[in-house]
Amino acid sequence: MVLLLDKNVPNLFRHRELLKLLALAHALTVGADRFGLVVEVEFQHVAGPALCYAAAIALGFLEFDQPFGSAELSPLLQWMLSLGLGLPSLWAALSHAVFSERVAQSIGWAPNPFQKEIAGANLGIGLGAIAASVLGPEAAWAMTVMAAGFLLGAASVHIADMVRRKNFAINNAGPIFWWDILTPLTLLILLLLRAG
16 A cells, blocks of 8 residues: 655544554654655465466466567466566566565564565566576476476475464465465476376
């Protein structure tokens, strides 16, 4: 949620009821000249990877070629690499790097310096997946195997946390968990079908 608010807004409302409704629990305020920029990212409501996955599947089944995709890859593979894997991985990189405390909280974990490493890994996966959609089958195989190792490994950590600690936080057991499993499996199946 992004709101631009005049710093004197509370004075405009006598009992401040509207402001209580608009209050953000963990807001970051940046501003000058009597205006504040309020940013709050509600990670528990973000289903971005799931939406990207669904959009990639839809665009692929509708056979819309990716404008910059390799002609050696089907539209479905092009979109799964760039939109299904690449974009969510770039979002994860940004989230773990910039909003690490909020991300950790949404997973049900304490903030940890390893999140910066996770951010770097996701940045590489995101950029590599987008490049693979352009470069063709060999790059697609390389990125899919690498991403499968990382994402299925992450899913196994989430499963262990669900079993051991009963951690069913939204970003431990929600859309991200299923994306960690479905995305590499979908890519592997598509590449095997292409090769077969």
